[in-house]
Amino acid sequence: xxxxxxxxxxxxxxxxxxxxxxxxxxxxxxxxxxxxxxxxxxxxxxxxxxxxxxxxxxxxxxxxxxxxxxxxxxxxxxxxxxxxxxxxxxxxxxxxxxxxxxxxxxxxxxxxxxxxx
Amino acid sequence: xxxxxxxxxxxxxxxxxxxxxxxxxxxxxxxxxxxxxxxxxxxxxxxxxxxxxxxxxxxxxxxxxxxxxxxxxxxxxxxxxxxxxxxxxxxxxxxxxxxxxxxxxxxxxx
Numbered sequence: 670x671x672x673x674x675x676x677x678x679x680x681x682x683x684x685x686x687x688x689x690x691x692x693x694x695x696x697x698x699x700x701x702x703x704x705x706x707x708x709x710x711x712x713x714x715x716x717x718x719x720x721x722x723x724x725x726x727x728x729x730x731x732x733x734x735x736x737x738x739x740x741x742x743x744x745x746x747x748x749x750x751x752x753x754x755x756x757x758x759x760x761x762x763x764x765x766x767x768x769x770x771x772x773x774x775x776x777x778x779x780x781x782x783x784x785x786x
Numbered sequence: 787x788x789x790x791x792x793x794x795x796x797x798x799x800x801x802x803x804x805x806x807x808x809x810x811x812x813x814x815x816x817x818x819x820x821x822x823x824x825x826x827x828x829x830x831x832x833x834x835x836x837x838x839x840x841x842x843x844x845x846x847x848x849x850x851x852x853x854x855x856x857x858x859x860x861x862x863x864x865x866x867x868x869x870x871x872x873x874x875x876x877x878x879x880x881x882x883x884x885x886x887x888x889x890x891x892x893x894x895x896x
Contacts, residue, residue: 709794709888709889710888710889711790711874711876711886711887711888711889712830712874712886713886714883714884717883725881725883758829760829760830773818773820773878773882773884774820774832774835775820775832775876775884776832777829777830777831778829779828779829780829
């Protein structure tokens with residue numbers, strides 16, 4: 670079974686530039702998460718999707734961050750404009766359907782390491 | 787009080803010994819508890835989930851949950867150098883959001 674796929678793996682941009690990250694979850698997983706992880710910290714949730722619906726975006730800085738999950742499969746996270754403080758690893762995770770005996774068990778992709786100069 | 791607390795370490799354990807990693811959480815209604823392993827430069831990998839009080843064993847790993855004390859732990863028996871990593875505790879809160887601790891760095895000494 671293929672895991673969560675993310676691209677790009679690394680991205681270096683100058684501040685004020687836009688950037689986008691892409692995620693393809695594990696086949697059949699209806700829940701998709703975007704996290705931000707800084708060095709020495711645990712992942713922090715940015716947004717959670719149940720199928721196409723964003724059910725928790727309370728931690729997403731909506732002035733500069735946006736996300737979409739068209740057709741309930743792939744997802745894109747965008748930052749525009751990027752700031753120096755956005756440098757971090759952006760992780761995508763997916764989990765199976767709630768109630769299937771593995772509720773909230775999340776499987777992470779390799780992440781995208783963003784550096785804003 | 788932070789929602790999920792872990793000692794940041796590093797925790798140094800001799801090879802072959804038992805490594806004990808601890809985690810406390812603040813939300814009494816939490817129902818789902820997870821341990822993730824994260825190697826340097828890699829993404830978190832799920833190693834254990836536990837939902838009921840008591841112990842759950844999987845190979846060399848044992849998760850222990852005590853909801854009354856709001857405490858969850860991970861024991862690694864016969865520790866190997868390959869177990870050296872950061873171990874993240876994760877707990878769902880009353881909003882059903884998974885909250886991660888900062889992780890404990892574990893060093894297995896050859």
